[in-house]
Amino acid sequence: MTTPASTWTRRLIAFVAALLLAGAWGSVVQTQFNLQALTPFVDVPPSVRLMTTLQDLAGFGSLYALMLLVAWLPAFLVAMLLARRWPAARTALFALAAGVAVIVAIRATDAAVPPPVLIDATRSLAGLLTMALGCVVAGALFAHWTRRPA
Template sequence: MTRSVGWGRRLALFGVAVLLAAAWGSVVQTQFNLQALVALEVDVPMQVRTTTTLQDLAGFGPVYAGIVLAAWLPAFLGAALLLRRWPQCRVPLYALAAGVGVIAAIRTIDAFAPMPVLIDATRGTAGLLAMAAGSLLAGAAFAWWTRPRRRRL
């Protein structure tokens, strides 16, 4: 016999997962941007890295959380529908949906943004995949946290 996670807890865990993905993405984009400065021979001491990262978490983090949320809603709906066919693939389905969803959202935003890209770290494949990796891991975490559990008798 299995026991599923209640909707309130599921929504809370969804929120936590979105925040994890947003924090990861914010830190990644900050470090990619700072590394671009280092490549131009600008000295970026650890204190500046830390301060800039914290400022970006507070400033860019909420914006990116909105992007993750907009990406995940349709992606997780698709994963939930596929889950009916392949229930044993819960974690991979949600992980893949989260990663691909964020890539699709970022590329869609870039297509409409007046500048070449909205998030400079995603200009190249490495940055885009690094940001998607955080989304993928957070999506997998959500799937794991909300998996049906077997009751002990």
């Protein structure tokens, strides 16, 4: 028998895991988009790509995960409430909530900070959607990891 405390612990662990996954995905995506933008001007060897990716995971990854946390909390609350009404759509609701929340957070941050964009990779639609894809997958995984036992 599962207790309410164990259920919330499982949800918290799943949320943190999904957040870390999406944060790492977004960090790697923004790094690779940025390095690709430099390739017409300089050679970017694989060792530099790897080192830059690891440095960005340590630096930018934590900032991005914080942005996701702020965006996901209200989005996941809405998804949870909607999933009570439409349980068959639970995975899609959490995936959609995570993806839309990151797009809204990125565009809201862009509107609030002085540079044209905070995350250069999101300057293009392809970059923005690639960043959001990691959140969609993470949201779906969260829903899967926290589903009720059969």
